Amino acid sequence: AQSVSQHNHHVILSEAASLELGCNYSYGGTVNLFWYVQYPGQHLQLLLKYFSGDPLVKGIKGFEAEFIKSKFSFNLRKPSVQWSDTAEYFCAVNAGAFSGNTGKLIFGQGTTLQVKP
Amino acid sequence: SQTIHQWPATLVQPVGSPLSLECTVEGTSNPNLYWYRQAAGRGLQLLFYSVGIGQISSEVPQNLSASRPQDRQFILSSKKLLLSDSGFYLCAWRVGGADYGYTFGSGTRLTVV
Numbered sequence: 001a002q003s004v005s006q007h008n009h010h011v012i013l014s015e016a017a018s019l020e021l022g023c024n025y026s027y028g029g030t031v032n033l034f035w036y037v038q039y040p041g042q043h044l045q046l047l048l049k050y051f052s053g054d055p056l057v058k059g060i061k062g063f064e065a066e067f068i069k070s071k072f073s074f075n076l077r078k079p080s081v082q083w084s085d086t087a088e089y090f091c092a093v094n095a096g097a098f099s100g101n102t103g104k105l106i107f108g109q110g111t112t113l114q115v116k117p
Numbered sequence: 118s119q120t121i122h123q124w125p126a127t128l129v130q131p132v133g134s135p136l137s138l139e140c141t142v143e144g145t146s147n148p149n150l151y152w153y154r155q156a157a158g159r160g161l162q163l164l165f166y167s168v169g170i171g172q173i174s175s176e177v178p179q180n181l182s183a184s185r186p187q188d189r190q191f192i193l194s195s196k197k198l199l200l201s202d203s204g205f206y207l208c209a210w211r212v213g214g215a216d217y218g219y220t221f222g223s224g225t226r227l228t229v230v
Contacts (some may be wrong), residue, residue, distance in 0.1 A: 073198060105163070
């Protein structure tokens with residue numbers, strides 16, 4: 001069965017520190033990869049996504065992620081975090097993207113990021 | 118424009134009572150629809166999905182059921198709630214085409230007491 005694993009459950013950083021959140025998935029075929037963010041009291045919203053092409057994907061608010069197929073990873077990065085980045089971050093995978101799939105998104109457990117001012 | 122409505126926003130229900138959460142989509146036709154649950158400390162778990170009217174696929178065995186009586190309506194139900202049904206329930210729909218984008222509703226916080 002497909003699964004997504006986020007290694008860091010709770011991360012605490014000071015402002016201006018660099019961020020990297022790990023995400024690994026288990027599926028040997030074609031995948032679409034996503035990072036979602038949920039700010040306190042707000043909807044889940046898309047940060048960035050990878051479908052094909054350049055494995056380094058840039059998203060909103062200065063976030064980026066790199067797809068490394070050989071490692072089944074899609075880690076999220078930001079060079080310098082801000083207090084407003086405090087939120088919960090979810091990695092998600094849509095497997096079998098080109099096989100008439102049903103569009104199911106499989107989520108990781110989530111990582112809570114706390115940025116101290 | 119395409120929007121998704123989910124209600125109610127919060128709900129407190131006693132154990133053994135029935136449940137009905139509704140999700141409707143506007144601005145599109147024949148969307149794929151999904152119900153997710155976010156339990157405390159556990160991330161997002163896919164409960165049900167539907168690719169068309171009357172079609173429901175269940176991802177995990179549980180006390181809940183889903184129905185899709187109309188193209189843009191997706192309902193999550195239970196005949197008798199359990200304490201373990203507490204959580205945050207999210208409806209989502211998938212934008213068709215090559216983008217494979219997903220849009221999430223605002224969610225329902227269910228507390229079973």
